[in-house]
Amino acid sequence: MEQIHFYHALKVVDEVCIGCTHCMNVCPTAAIRVKNGTANINKNACVDCGECLKACPVNAIIVEQDDFTQIFNYKQRVALLPTVLLGQFPDDVSEVQIYNEIKDLGFTHVYEVDGAVDVLIDSTKKFMHKHHQERPFISSFCPAIVRLIQVKFPALVDNIIQLKPVIDISAQFYRKKLQDKGYAQNEIGIFYVTPCAAKIAAVKSPVGEEKSLIDGVINMDFIYNKVLLSIKNSKKETKKYPENIHMSRRSIGWTLTTGEASRYSGRCLAIDEIHNVIEVLEKLENEEITDVDFLELRACDHSCAGGVLATENRFLAIERLRKRAAWYHRNKPMIMPEREIDLYKTYLQENIGISKVEPRSILSLDSDMMVAMKKMKKINRIMKVLPGIDCGACGAPRCQALAEDVVQGKAKMTQCVFLQKMLTKEGLISPQESFDISEDTWGKSRFEKKNLNDH
Amino acid sequence: MEFKFEIEGGNFSKAGSASSEVKKILKQLNVNPKIIKRTVVSLYEAEVNVVAHAFEGNMNVDIDTDKIVVKIEDRGPGIPDIDQAMQEGYSTATPQVREMGFGAGMGLPNIKRNSDQMNITSKVDVGTELEIINYFG
Numbered sequence: 001m002e003q004i005h006f007y008h009a010l011k012v013v014d015e016v017c018i019g020c021t022h023c024m025n026v027c028p029t030a031a032i033r034v035k036n037g038t039a040n041i042n043k044n045a046c047v048d049c050g051e052c053l054k055a056c057p058v059n060a061i062i063v064e065q066d067d068f069t070q071i072f073n074y075k076q077r078v079a080l081l082p083t084v085l086l087g088q089f090p091d092d093v094s095e096v097q098i099y100n101e102i103k104d105l106g107f108t109h110v111y112e113v114d115g116a117v118d119v120l121i122d123s124t125k126k127f128m129h130k131h132h133q134e135r136p137f138i139s140s141f142c143p144a145i146v147r148l149i150q151v152k153f154p155a156l157v158d159n160i161i162q163l164k165p166v167i168d169i170s171a172q173f174y175r176k177k178l179q180d181k182g183y184a185q186n187e188i189g190i191f192y193v194t195p196c197a198a199k200i201a202a203v204k205s206p207v208g209e210e211k212s213l214i215d216g217v218i219n220m221d222f223i224y225n226k227v228l229l230s231i232k233n234s235k236k237e238t239k240k241y242p243e244n245i246h247m248s249r250r251s252i253g254w255t256l257t258t259g260e261a262s263r264y265s266g267r268c269l270a271i272d273e274i275h276n277v278i279e280v281l282e283k284l285e286n287e288e289i290t291d292v293d294f295l296e297l298r299a300c301d302h303s304c305a306g307g308v309l310a311t312e313n314r315f316l317a318i319e320r321l322r323k324r325a326a327w328y329h330r331n332k333p334m335i336m337p338e339r340e341i342d343l344y345k346t347y348l349q350e351n352i353g354i355s356k357v358e359p360r361s362i363l364s365l366d367s368d369m370m371v372a373m374k375k376m377k378k379i380n381r382i383m384k385v386l387p388g389i390d391c392g393a394c395g396a397p398r399c400q401a402l403a404e405d406v407v408q409g410k411a412k413m414t415q416c417v418f419l420q421k422m423l424t425k426e427g428l429i430s431p432q433e434s435f436d437i438s439e440d441t442w443g444k445s446r447f448e449k450k451n452l453n454d455h
Numbered sequence: 456m457e458f459k460f461e462i463e464g465g466n467f468s469k470a471g472s473a474s475s476e477v478k479k480i481l482k483q484l485n486v487n488p489k490i491i492k493r494t495v496v497s498l499y500e501a502e503v504n505v506v507a508h509a510f511e512g513n514m515n516v517d518i519d520t521d522k523i524v525v526k527i528e529d530r531g532p533g534i535p536d537i538d539q540a541m542q543e544g545y546s547t548a549t550p551q552v553r554e555m556g557f558g559a560g561m562g563l564p565n566i567k568r569n570s571d572q573m574n575i576t577s578k579v580d581v582g583t584e585l586e587i588i589n590y591f592g
Contacts, residue, residue: 155488285478287496288471364485369520369591372484373456 007204008046009063009197009217010053014038017060019442021392023052028274029151029362033405034395037443045362047147048198049274049299050308063197063309066216071106074189074215078174079107080167081193083114083252084304086324087317088224093231095324096238101227109178113170113192114251119345121250121263123163123352128264128294136284136292137161139260143202144299145277146357150207153281154359162208162354166254167192167199171213172351173344191216193223195255195307198299208354220309241327246336252325255304256318258296266293273301365407379403387418395441415441456519462505462512464531467555470506473514474498477525484518486591494523494589497569500562501585505529507552509582525587533579541567 017038024032024039031045032052039060041052053061071077079102086095102110128137138159140146149156164172171190178188192214194200203212253259261270269292271280277297283289300306305314305321312320341348365379366372379400386399394415396402405411414420420434439447458480460473474495481491498514505512509531517524534540540547543564548557567573572588 154482155492282475283471285492285495286471286474286499287492288499359488361482361485361488363479363482365483367485369484369486373518373520376480376483377456 006043006046007201008041008043008048009065009200009204010041010046010048010050011062011064012039012041013060013062016058018058019446020057021397022055022057023061024395024397025392026051026055027397028278029148030397030401032397033401033411034392034441036440037446044360045151047144047151047299048196048201049144049148050197051274053197053308063200063219065200065219065222066191068105068218068222070216071189071191075187076109076178076183076189077107078109078111078178078188078190079105079193079218080170080174080190080214081110081112082167082195082220082255082304083112083247083321084195084255084307084310084317085193085220085223086112087305087321088220088310088312089228091320093228094238094240096240096242097231097236098227099242100238101230102223104230105223105226107191109174111170111174112247112251113166114254115247115339116166116169116173116341116348117251117254117263118248119169119341119348119352120163120166122345123349124161125264127161127163134159136289136295138295138297140208140354140357141165141260141296142198142298143207144196144198144274145297146207147198147201148274148277148299149281150357150360151362152278153285154361155285156281157357157359159284160357162356163352164209164354167202168209168213169348169352173341173348175213176344176347177340189215191218193218193220195220195304195309196300197308208357220307221311224311241331246333246339247325247328249325249329252321252328256321257298257303259303261294261296264294267291268294268296270296272298272303272306274299365404375407378407382406382413385413385419386416391417393417393441412437456517458516458518460514460516462502462509462514462527462529464506464508464510464512464529467503467506467557470503470557471499474502477514477516477523480516480518481523486523490589490591493569494525494587497566497573497587497589498525498527500566500569501525501527501587503557504562504583504585505531507548507557508532512582521592522588522590527585527587528582530582533581533583534575534577535579537575537577 019034019037021034024034028051029045029047031042032039099110136159140161140163146160174190175188194217200217203214203217206212257272258270261268271277302314305317364372365375382403386403388399390398394402396405402411406413414437423429424431424434460476462473463469477498478491478495509529512527512529515526539545541563570587571590574586577583
């Protein structure tokens, strides 16, 4: 089989993981198994949605980020912000302060990526018009969803709009702008502050693009803590909103649910939270849903406000962002000054395309159909002896998953605790053998003698 | 490989579950996604037809390395004029069924479009037998 390595930002810290199966049970692509007492993520199946991180009771799953000091390898250091970052801070913190503090951390430029939405909206309209036979169109906005479609819904990859998301458009804009000012390519460092793990994976191993336009990624909670700490320690009073920036309602609402769907004509649906998305994609694949023009699909509940690296409660963050949008709308300048990005519009739109998203199904049992059929028959036989209660005690999320793992040579049937008991009773395996198998799955420490009186 | 699924007449909330199961199987067997899509679309239409018109039915699926043969049999009113039913827009669905978004009269034509072979026989007041064959190659 072809060996491709996918970068994933989600990592299990083995020393912290207690192998409790919470993550395994919530993973929408069944990518997690417990082995030797810790969770293991299958890199081919993981879509970086972050459900595992949200479910982990001991914070053993982390989002790996780039070393912050690497920004200083560049003369020009651009911080690209998601607008949801501005919704994270308490009401008494001003936007001017946030911008200033991010610059104080070492950035020379700060730009909110959603400032580029108009470029994308315009190109998306043209794209949908030109390829109208590919309806319904699926937005390429959420990298977790693009990956989900690749691995679970290979028939739908052609429906994904082949345009860059705003993060990449903004990166391209800033790079070009600084180059035009005379800076060399290697003097410019562009860093994205991410609200989720999927966007990190999208930067490290992009889909549809050869190389990412972004040099590094910084976690949003990291920036949040740094900025808030500095603000708390300085008593500088500033105005709540900056004077020289105008953010449209379109821009501020972009990463929230309906941000995209509300911008296009025809029948547009906005769906958030990955299980909801899976349900809709199933229906779409069966053509149970037809006559839809545009689908905005996001992996997190309440879209990016619900990102795993968001610190504020998502409902409060959304409320703040809506207020922010309303303020900018009320204080819109009478004559809109031309924005810098508009000067680059033609350039950006010429470079906005991405290549076709390739399917990489995780569902097929074998590339050879004959072999796949044999394996399926074997799985069906195994399923007849498994208890079918999906207890997870074998280290796989469901009986079906164990049966598949057995057929693929990744697990043994005896990992099933029910089978172990039956085999022990019939004298086919010794109690010691049965014990050893459980130790392999759950780790030795889980079976150490514990004295009830100690507690 | 053979699989059998029951279809319950009148239960629209479950319409599509048999086709979804077949879809899962075809995905596991590494069938070309475009052929899976055609097959599932035709099976879904057929399944909805049984739910909308018949009392009960079943879907018998036979998968080989080169093709999938699906027989959908139902016990129901049957189709008096198959040629007429094959015309786009022709429907005998009740207003209630149409309200649920079904019964646009695209069922049989859509099945034909999405299958390599389609055979249909029907006896009035007995039931309908539909055979759909799609080749993987």
